[in-house]
Amino acid sequence: MSQYKIIFTGPVGAGKTTAISSISDTPPVKTDATASDMTKSRKASTTVAMDYGVMNLPGGEKVHLYGTPGQERFDFMWDILTAGGIGLILLLDNSRADPFQDMRFFLEAFGRFIKDTAVAIGVTQMDVSHQPTINDYHKQLQALGLKPPVFAVDAREHNDVSLLVQALLYSLDPGLVGE
């Protein structure tokens, strides 16, 4: 049976675990642990290995949803996770000190994977911090020569996460039509 995967990445607290929960058919397997380092100030617990969810498709196919650990010291896992992936969902926390730096970091870290596939960016916590705006993100991306979809996202909302994944799929194939 064919197995596929979509990768969710982003900094600590950006909502990767919640986003996976929003579209997963099964409760996601969480690997959170009590934060004991610099992440403590942002989250009481954080993902130290990876999150996992699944979408069951007709015909028995499955799409695995993997959330990368937010902490950079686990970046050795990222290459393993992305192998054979459909595309990347990058979630950014707008309330962090420098979300642009976060964005650049993850786009660079997953650069090869994005080049082979596509990326869609969701910006969370925009209700907490209105700045920077979505347009500001586009300006930054333009300087990097990229034009991915960037949406304001509430990771708890199925519709927001669904649209983001749909945009990723259409970026890969604009001619795509739902069955």
Added chain:
Amino acid sequence: MKKSGPVAIKVALYGMDTRSYKTLELFLKGPCRAIAEVVSDTDAEIDIIDADFATAGDILENCRQQHPERPIVLLSLQTLRIANTHFVQKPVTVEQLTAVLTQTGTKKQLPEARAEVIDKPLTEPNQSAQPSVQSVNTAPLPKPVDKKRSAFEANEGGYTTFLGHLSDIDFSDPSQLLNASFEPKNYLLSYVLSAYKVAGHQGTAQQLNSMWKPLLIFPQIRKIWLDADDKQLRVFAGMEQNKLFAGNISLSPVSTDMSQLERAADKFQEMEAFIWKLSIWTSKGRFPVHIDPNAPVFLKHWPNFTRLMLIPDALRMAALLANGPRTPLDMVKLLHIRPQYVFAFVSACHSLGLLGQCQRQADIIVQPEPPKPNKKQNLFSKILHKLRGD
């Protein structure tokens, strides 16, 4: 002693809230000199329907079925031409209403006309409530042969009511092409865009006044304030302003603090989302006259779709235009979608400043290759299907 004089015509009123109902009842009694009397549905000789009411199409259909012999008068802000109905333009005047009621009250509908009413029910009841677009008419397109559902049908809500239906236009014929265009300057949209520019430039809140409701623009927080629901806005968006209202439109600065204190919080809307939907409702599936549908356009960046009203196939169109320049008519062919979806999308992107028009001769001369289908297209389709909860 019994008062002699003409007998009042018995009318029933539909599609009105209590206030409008009472107002029209008093209007008929007073200014119209009791030419008509409001009675119950069963006793009426004429049905009067507010065609701008949300479910006016259903009401019209129901009236026709219940009383096919009974004349129907439609009231609307915009000119309507619906078979076997009589029309009175809002704001209603004594002369107009009296003339129509006298005319309809004294003659019965012809048998042929009745037959036509029965033979031609409205296929999409809600659409009859929408103001008709002068140049882009009501003949529905044949149903697409492709059984696959568009993103709109599957996931983007039932919005055909405001997109209109382009009849079979030959887009290679410039004279026909013009029938699918609109002049933004003639609509509320252009006044809102201008007001937003002024507000942004001056850095102060502005109030856009018209014969309709005041619209307040707050550039600092990128919000507008309007005491109207989407149904009302949709009707007003499609009305040509220069005919009735242009002379009454003005812009005045307002105190931000005072305005915010006095205004109901739930009437605020995000400016971007407001302009987006206003553009779509103004476009009604037509393209802005200054955009050539045969010239390539591109997207500067994706719209923020999670916070905008989605229109049919919007994500597909964005993906295609983000990839490279395409003419709007190429988009229709490449994505196999209806022209009005493309034109509404192009209109909305243009209003938000997201649309670029190619200046380089190379972009105009060299047509880009059609996007190649992804090898995993079948899988992606299944994922889409799943995400939309079909």
